[in-house]
Amino acid sequence: MIRVLIIDDEPLARLILTEYLTAHVDMTVVGEYSDGFEGAKAIQEHKPDLVFLDIQMPKLTGFEMLEILDEVPHIIFTTAFEEFALKAFEKSAVDYLLKPIPQDRFEQALKKFRQLHATQSATPLIESLKSEIDKETLERIVVKNGTQIKLIPIQQIYYLEAYDDYVKIHCAEGMFLKNKTMASFEKQLDPKQFVRVHRSFIVRVDQLAKIEPMEKESFRGILRNGEKVNISKSGYTRLKQVIGL
Structure with a gap:
């Protein structure tokens, strides 16, 4: 049957x-x-x-x-x-x-x-x-949190972080895991709002409070909530293009 x-x-x-x-x-x-x-x-x-x-x-x-x-x-x-x-x-x-x-x-x-x-x-x-x-522009992200299903609006996301076969989604309500690649998110997120600043990080631009120089032409981004993300040389170049520096 x-x-x-x-x-x-x-x-x-x-x-x-x-x-x-x-x-x-x-x-x-x-x-x-x-x-x-x-x-x-x-x-x-x-x-x-x-x-x-x-x-x-x-x-x-x-x-x-x-x-x-x-x-x-x-x-x-x-x-x-x-x-x-x-x-x-x-x-x-x-x-x-x-x-x-x-x-x-x-x-x-x-x-x-x-x-x-x-x-x-x-x-x-x-x-x-x-x-x-994965080619569609994202307006929100759907994740499973235990047995619960959660919808995360793009506007609530601070940054994304690579984590083995998953991506950590850092947002206003905490951190959630999504079984998806960073490359997929990079394609789907609005490039005017989100920038791949490092192989392990995608940042929502308006959440960056400060950028500090580090060693070997690398940088560190300080977010408005105090969290820190790594910024590579190429990521810094992409970031400058978006924010107009």
Whole structure:
């Protein structure tokens, strides 16, 4: 039996998807959820084969939800906004459905899923998806703090610090770990606000209070909260370009 989850904040969309699925006796809907927080928990609990996932949801978007999952099933995105649907399709989703969802289009998406489910793991698709997500400009960062999911607005970040396979996010509420590379953050963060000042540090420029010279053409940045970050020669050059020195 193929296990299906529906994660969509619109009750009508969930109802339509459920009705369409009743014609497929080898599929069972193991849950319906209206937001990404509950949806993420449900995926971890039920381990579905297929998820119908809305892109634009309150609290947590579909893309943000995928970032915090350890294992991701096949995904068919649903959306009312065509520009998001096209972007989702380009991001190697199983398929996308544009609301209101016609039944013939739904059947096409299921046919594509069945072909992939029989021959291919969802992992390559999701890795490709995450790679594409890394090209999007960040407005906030989603992290897991134990069993809790936290959203950190970019405006609250002081600096980022490399930490093995993780990145430490230093912000107003403390420090949080994100399983992501510094290079990914460097691509996604606004270069006018954040500068890679060292291989181990990305700093929000307006948090720098002072820059002190150190040995061998290196520097040290003192932040407004008193914390210190290393600044390399090349990082100092990039920093000067941004602040206009």
